[in-house]
Amino acid sequence: MRPTVTAYRALLGAQVRAQTQYRFSFWLDAVASSVISLLDIVAVLVLFRATPALSGFSVRQCLVIAALGNVAFSLADASVGNIDTMRQYIRTGRLDAMLLRPLGVLPQLVFGDFAPRRLGRVLQSCVVLVVTLVLVHPQWTVGRAVLVVVAPIAGAVIFSSVFVAGSTVAFWFVESGEFANAFTYGGRDFTLYPVSIYPGWFRGIFAYGLGFAFVAYYPALALLGLPDPLGAPPALAWCSPLVAVPAVAVAALIWRTGVRHYRSTGS
Amino acid sequence: MGMDLAWPRAGTLRTGIALAGAGFRRWSTYRQATIAGAFTNTIFGFLRCSVLLAVAAGAGGVAAGYRGSQLVTYVWVGQGLLAVVQLWGWTELADRVRTGDVQSDLLRPVHPVLSYLTADLGRAGFALCTRFAAPLVVGLLVFHLYLPHRLATYPLFGLSMLAATVVSFGVRYLVNLTAYWLLDIRGVIVAWLLCANVLTGLYFPLAFLPDWLQPVLWYGTPFPSILQAPIDVLVERGTVGHQLVILAVQLGWAAAVLALAVLAQRRAERRLVVQGG
Numbered sequence: 001m002r003p004t005v006t007a008y009r010a011l012l013g014a015q016v017r018a019q020t021q022y023r024f025s026f027w028l029d030a031v032a033s034s035v036i037s038l039l040d041i042v043a044v045l046v047l048f049r050a051t052p053a054l055s056g057f058s059v060r061q062c063l064v065i066a067a068l069g070n071v072a073f074s075l076a077d078a079s080v081g082n083i084d085t086m087r088q089y090i091r092t093g094r095l096d097a098m099l100l101r102p103l104g105v106l107p108q109l110v111f112g113d114f115a116p117r118r119l120g121r122v123l124q125s126c127v128v129l130v131v132t133l134v135l136v137h138p139q140w141t142v143g144r145a146v147l148v149v150v151a152p153i154a155g156a157v158i159f160s161s162v163f164v165a166g167s168t169v170a171f172w173f174v175e176s177g178e179f180a181n182a183f184t185y186g187g188r189d190f191t192l193y194p195v196s197i198y199p200g201w202f203r204g205i206f207a208y209g210l211g212f213a214f215v216a217y218y219p220a221l222a223l224l225g226l227p228d229p230l231g232a233p234p235a236l237a238w239c240s241p242l243v244a245v246p247a248v249a250v251a252a253l254i255w256r257t258g259v260r261h262y263r264s265t266g267s
Numbered sequence: 268m269g270m271d272l273a274w275p276r277a278g279t280l281r282t283g284i285a286l287a288g289a290g291f292r293r294w295s296t297y298r299q300a301t302i303a304g305a306f307t308n309t310i311f312g313f314l315r316c317s318v319l320l321a322v323a324a325g326a327g328g329v330a331a332g333y334r335g336s337q338l339v340t341y342v343w344v345g346q347g348l349l350a351v352v353q354l355w356g357w358t359e360l361a362d363r364v365r366t367g368d369v370q371s372d373l374l375r376p377v378h379p380v381l382s383y384l385t386a387d388l389g390r391a392g393f394a395l396c397t398r399f400a401a402p403l404v405v406g407l408l409v410f411h412l413y414l415p416h417r418l419a420t421y422p423l424f425g426l427s428m429l430a431a432t433v434v435s436f437g438v439r440y441l442v443n444l445t446a447y448w449l450l451d452i453r454g455v456i457v458a459w460l461l462c463a464n465v466l467t468g469l470y471f472p473l474a475f476l477p478d479w480l481q482p483v484l485w486y487g488t489p490f491p492s493i494l495q496a497p498i499d500v501l502v503e504r505g506t507v508g509h510q511l512v513i514l515a516v517q518l519g520w521a522a523a524v525l526a527l528a529v530l531a532q533r534r535a536e537r538r539l540v541v542q543g544g
Contacts, residue, residue, distance in 0.1 A: 021451075028454030032461050039461070043470045047318065050475045051325035054318075176303035182310035189314045197321035202313050 007103055011111040019116060030117040034124045037074055040192055041066055041128055055197045060136045061224055062193065067129040069191030069216035072155025074121040080160045082113035084184070087170035087177040096264050105259060106164070138223050147219055147237070154240035155191070155215035161244075161251035162187055162210060168258030174265060183210060191216045196229045211243040282377060283385045290389025305401035308346040312402045316342040316410060319471075331474040336413035337502040341472055343406030344498055350398030351391050351428060352435035352493050354463045358456065361446035364539075373536065380528050384436055391432045413502050420503055423510050427497040430517035434492045437524025444528070447535035462488075468495030474504075489520040 020026050044066050048059040057065075086109055089095040098108050129152075138144060166180025173179070187210060190198070195207045195217045207213035214236070221228055222237030294301075319338040323330045333341065349355070360383065363369040372379050406412055415421060442459045446452045464470055467490045473481055485491045496517050500510045 022449065022453075025449055025451045025454035029457050032454065032457040036457065036461050036464070039465055039470065042465075046471050046475050047322050049477075050330040051322045053325045054321050055325070173299045173303070175297060175299040178300065178307045179303035182307040186307070186310045186314060189311070193318055193321070198317045199313070202317070 004103060008107060008111045011108065012114050015112060015114045016116050026117070030120050033117050034120040037070060037121045038124060038128070040070055040188070044192065055194045056229055057194050060132070061220070061226070063132040064136055064224060065194060065216045065220040066192040067125070067132040068152060068155065068220055069188065070125040071122070071129050071152040072191070072215050073159055073188040074118070074125040075152060075156035076159030076163060078115075078118040078122050079156070080110055080163045081118060081184075082115055083109055083163050083167040084177060084180060085109070085113050086167045087174060090170050090262070091174050091265060093265050095262065099262075106255065133223075136224065139225065144223055147222055151216070151219035151240050154244040155219075157244040158211050158215055158240075158247050159184070159187060161247035165251040165254045168254050171258035171261050187212050187215075194229075211247055214240040214243040283381075286377075286382055286385040287389035287392070290386035291393045292389075293386075294390045294393040301397050304350060305398050308350065308398065308402045309405050312343050312346045312406060315346070316406070331472060332504065333472060333474065333502070334413070336411050337504075338472070339406065339410045340413040340502050341498050343402050343410070343412060344501055345469060345494055346402040347399035348428065348431070348494055348497060349469060350394045352432050353387070353390065353394070353439070354435065354467065354469070354493070355460065357439045358443065358452070360440065360443035361452045364443070364446040365450055369539070373539075378529070378532075380440065380525065380532055383440060384433070384525075387436045388429075388432065395428075415501060415503055417503060417507065419507060420501065420510070423507075423514060424497060424501045427500040427510075427514055427517060430514065430521050431493050431497045433521040434489050434517060434524055437521065437528050438489055438493070440528045441524065441531055444531050444535050447538045462490050463493075466490035467493045468498065485516060489524055492517040492520045 041063065044062050045059070047054065048062070052058075054062055083106075086095070089098065089109070095105070098105050101108065129148075133148070162183050163180075166183050169176055169179050187206065190206045190212050195203055195213045198206065203213075207217070218228075218232070218237040219240060222234065227234070228236075316339055319330070319342060320335055323333070323335040323338055328335060330338065360369070363372065372382070375382065415424070438459070442452070442455055445455045449455065466473075466484055466488060473484060473491055473495045476484070496513050499505075500513055503510070
């Protein structure tokens with residue numbers, strides 16, 4: 001176990017040092033990526049310049065949904081988001097080298113491509129969540145306090161599962177990396193708004209099939225004490241961890257199948 | 268490097284067509300990426316369309332002067348256009364600067380700005396047939412799209428799309444040129460992404476922004492000329508005169524960014540150090 005930890009730490013350290021070499025680029029990158037994720041929140045505010053309500057939700061209520069989704073996504077993006085570079089490893093044949101090492105492929109990818117700038121986003125999204133909660137001042141109970149911590153973590157696990165499962169597409173179709181973006185970045189966009197705005201079948205796939213309704217929407221309803229306009233039972237708000245567990249299981253299964261299926265591109 | 272902007276004497280047009288054709292053919296070989304990209308654009312079409320229709324419904328049918336059907340066109344045409352103008356992910360030139368491969372570009376008898384531009388137009392042509400068409404067809408089948416009422420809008424939209432591609436190319440070229448100074452341009456790319464996502468009109472129609480900010484963006488930056496301009500021409504915001512003004516702004520920016528690219532290219536070549544390898 002010991003040498004494994006040392007190896008991962010060495011990978012992580014090398015990556016951090018490499019990326020901070022070009023200092024101007026690094027800081028521009030760090031600042032700009034924080035601003036980019038803030039834009040999701042700005043977008044909600046801009047949309048509300050054109051309308052007083054979105055599917056019956058006020059701007060503050062929508063901000064809580066968006067902020068919860070943002071924290072979950074930024075946590076997942078910081079931990080496993082770099083998995084989408086895997087298709088370059090497959091295309092160039094560098095994955096062969098990874099398979100030869102006595103370390104797991106997934107952790108090698110995660111630690112070996114770690115982007116420290118993404119931590120700025122996590123911090124920024126947490127600040128936004130606190131600010132929006134201060135704005136709506138929900139009636140705090142022990143349950144809601146637990147929920148506000150557990151929901152983003154469960155949401156991050158759901159997002160991470162989608163990241164990992166999506167990246168495996170590259171095992172079958174080398175050049176189709178963008179396909180996964182529909183569900184990872186698409187999922188992020190989906191969680192920013194009340195699920196009631198989406199057309200039925202589309203909502204079915206994203207909200208329940210992929211579990212994105214449990215990232216921000218249902219927890220936000222419980223925090224705000226609002227009923228679901230679609231008529232779902234209030235207990236669903238507490239089900240995020242129950243959705244996260246099978247999501248991880250499915251992602252792990254898809255990942256294993258993908259790695260077993262891997263045939264080198266031979267280049 | 269004493270290159271001038273002129274094509275080689277023999278076969279002026281032929282060189283351009285050959286380069287554009289090569290760009291078209293090159294991108295047509297990335298079949299999986301094309302399908303995956305069109306699929307992703309279509310999913311985002313559903314996402315954005317749902318949000319903006321909810322905005323229009325909340326605003327009582329008309330949001331910032333756009334009717335629901337115009338917003339639907341804005342979304343689906345926008346999802347296709349972003350591939351035509353290639354809003355994201357072009358770092359080819361920067362990679363060539365970093366690896367030193369760029370030296371072979373500089374040895375060619377055609378000015379690099381012109382050769383990259385013609386190749387990019389070929390790429391845009393391929394994207395028009397595939398990445399633009401796919402989400403548009405889905406949008407037409409599933410939603411009620413606003414279609415132009417005036418016949419003149421179609422050629423105007425074509426011109427506007429061409430100008431948008433040139434402006435986008437010019438900005439991307441300038442972004443890539445910073446590699447001569449920085450080598451690692453990740454940060455500049457993210458900064459460009461920031462502008463590309465918000466100031467071009469991709470995240471939301473720019474008309475949703477405060478009134479004082481809109482002219483600043485349209486006249487002071489090239490970004491609205493890349494997406495919002497062709498879309499506004501297509502959904503016939505205002506009169507024919509308004510469409511012509513939009514087109515004029517785009518052409519102005521196209522000329523400006525190309526001139527800047529040529530200028531920056533000249534400065535950059537003095538910085539070129541081919542890294543040993």
